[in-house]
Amino acid sequence: MGSGQVTSSVPSGPSDFQGKRVTVAGLGVSGVPxxxxxxxxxxxxTVVNDxxxxxxxxxxxELEALGITVRLGDGETLPEGTELIVTAxxxxxxxxxxxxxxxxxxxxWGDVELAWRLRGPDAAPWxxxxGTNGKTTTVQMLASILKAAGLRTAAVGNIGVSLLDAVLGxxxxxxxxxxxxxxxxxxxxxxxxxxxVVLNLAPDHLDWHGSMEAYARDKGRIYEGNKVACVYNVADKATEDLVREADVEEGCRAVGFTLGTPGPSQLGVVDGILVDRAFVENRHExxxxxxxVSDVDPPAPHNIANxxxxxxxxxxFGVPASAVRDGLRAFRPDAHRIxxxxxxxxxxYVDDSKATNTHAAEASLASYEPIVWIAGGLAKGATFDELVARSAKRLRGVxxxxxxxxxxxxxxxxxAPEVPVVDLDRTDTGAMLQAVTEAKRLAQPGDTVLLAPACASMDMFTNYNQRGDVFAAAVRELGA
Structure with missing residues (x-):
């Protein structure tokens, strides 16, 4: 919706905003800065906020004290004279x-576009x-590897340090x-x-984007103008298709990653070893x-892909192989991720409360067997037939x-009609203790009780973090 339009009056650099009438859409973590x-x-x-x-x-x-106009309760109307919108x-x-x-x-523009435009002439490359799942873990792994190579870096964007702070600090x-x-x-x-890299593509946020095609198209924007490598998932053809459609700089390469044996221009796994056949001399041989694989924590398949x-x-970016090893060994995943x-x-008992959609839950379920699965929450328009059909053979109970x-x-x-199901007809926070108790009853020695809800948490909890914390507390109470 106008996001691709650039007119001659629009600022193109850090010093071009003088006198421009800019509307900031939304207060909060990105709008105020x-x-x-x-x-x-x-x-x-002028800041507008619903x-x-x-x-x-x-x-x-706080903003009005600086001389900034703020309009609360009306985020729908375009302020007169607006030359640019910067949106949450x-x-x-x-x-x-x-x-x-x-x-x-x-x-x-979004906050990312603003940060990109405000970079100085000697700005760090990005x-x-x-991807639908695994973004945060992959970025944190990447930052750990870059640090192991002695580079000054940070995990930024939709995680950790804001891009504006990183660019302007x-x-x-x-x-x-x-x-x-x-x-x-x-x-x-x-x-x-x-x-x-686009790690994977699965239906998510379709209420926002309007269709799977629009969602994929927006994900694919990340490849536009890449200089060195467009990295894609060999197991997810849609990500390779996005690479094919991208307009990149001359010499930029398509590089695949796979959990199998890699071909030329790919990274993959051979006999428990992560290997590179993309950034080596004579990659055909x-x-x-x-x-x-044991350097990856935890060594679940989807995490090895990350x-x-x-x-x-x-x-x-030219990082040596030793830094990849050292960075992965130093990395520790965030809470609530398997x-x-x-x-x-x-x-x-395993907490993967971060598995808030079906794609993430399927990856989590593929990591264990047999499983007593704790699931449910807000579906966000998702359907579950494909997830259940693919995971049914692993399920001891649900x-x-x-x-x-x-x-x-x-x-x-x-x-999975043969799988025992306990349906708890309650949405209060205390339901988690009952869920864990029922899961214990269904489980047998050698099983895994897995919280991988495949749903958002806000029907019962503040966020997925609280859901995971309540699960962990219930497990500890059970074992006391």
């Missing part, structure tokens, strides 16, 4: 504000990561490991990464050992919680 940055560069800033609650009024007061990434493209901007020929970086969501990429028309993707981006909580009576659990229950009835 964007408004301050633009105001400091001489722009005439909400008018206590937090919004507090933020508005979550604002949907079909909002009336953006439709009015498109009609008026006003371009729309190694960029997107006093610390100088050699290279940035950048996590980008489909929302952010939608509003980033001029982004050009050194190298980038030679391979470079990078690390052992490690290979991170390694490919690092190797594209995190082992405890072993009780021979049963392992415990369902959350508002949309019936969707999973019906899929289980169709594709």
């Amino acid at each position: 964007a408004a301050k940055v633009l105001h400091a560069r001489g722009a005439v800033v 909400g008018d609650d206590a937090r919004a009024r507090e933020q508005a007061a 990434p979550g604002w949907k493209p079909d909002k009336p504000l953006f439709l009015a901007a498109e009609k008026a020929g006003v371009p729309v 190694l960029a990561v997107t 006093e610390e100088r970086y050699d290279v940035l490991a950048v996590e980008l969501s489909s929302y952010q990429l939608h509003w980033a028309p001029s982004l050009r990464a050194h190298s980038a 030679n391979a470079q050992e990078l690390a052992e 490690a290979l993707a991170a390694a490919a981006l690092a190797r594209a 995190a082992h909580v405890a072993d009780i009576d021979g049963v392992a 415990v369902l919680i959350g508002a949309d659990r019936a969707l999973i229950r019906d899929a289980l009835a169709r594709h």
Whole structure:
């Protein structure tokens, strides 16, 4: 919705905002810093925000003290004279504000686009990561590898340090490991990464993008203008298709990663070793050992894929093989990502509360066998037949919680009718202890009780972090 339009009056560099009338859409983690940055560069800033609650009024007061106009409770109307909109990434493209901007020929940028435009002449190149699942882990692995190579770097973007802070702060970086969501990429028309990866593609956020095609197209923007490597998932043809469609710089290469034996221009796995046949001399005959599968924590298949993707981006930047090994060994995953909580009576309890969609849950379920699966929550428009059909043979039993659990229950009835199912008809936080208790009853020694909900958490919990914490607390109470 106007995100690709660039007119002659639009700022093209850090010093071009003087006197420009810029509307910032949305307060919050990206809107407030964007408004301050633009105001400091001489722009005439108006902030519009849908909400008018206590937090919004507090933020508005802070900005108004600087001389910034804030309009609360009306994020729909385009302020008169607007020459540019800088939006929070979550604002949907079909909002009336953006439709009015498109009609008026006003371009729309996100916080990523703003950061990209504000980079100085000696700015650090970006190694960029997107995908339906695994983005955060891959970016953190990448940053760990880059640090092991002695490079000044940070994990930034949709994680950790904000891109504006990274670009405008006093610390100088050699290279940035950048996590980008489909929302952010939608509003980033001029982004050009050194190298980038789309880890995987599965239906997600379709209510925002409107269709799977639009979602994939926005993910694919990450490859536009890549300089050295477009990294794709050999097991996910859609990611390779996006590489084929991208307009890249002369000499930029397509580099695949695979859990199998790699061909030329690929990274893969041979006899428990992560190997590189892309960034070596005579790649048709030679391979470079990078690390052992046991260096990856945890060594679940989808996490090995994340490690290979991170390694490919690092190797594209010229990092030696030893740094890949050392960086992977030093990396520790965040909480709630296939995190082992405890072993009780021979049963392992694993927290993968971060598995908030079916694609992530399928990867998690593929890591264990047999499984008592705790699932459910807010489905976000997802369907579960494919997930259940592919995972049915691994299931010892299922415990369902959350508002949309019936969707999973019906899929289980169709594709795994022999699997015992406990359907907990409650959505209070305390349901988790009952779920864990029921899971213990279903489990046998050698099994894994796996929280991989395949759903969002906000029907019962503040976020997936709280859901995972409550699960871990319930497990500890069970084992006490």
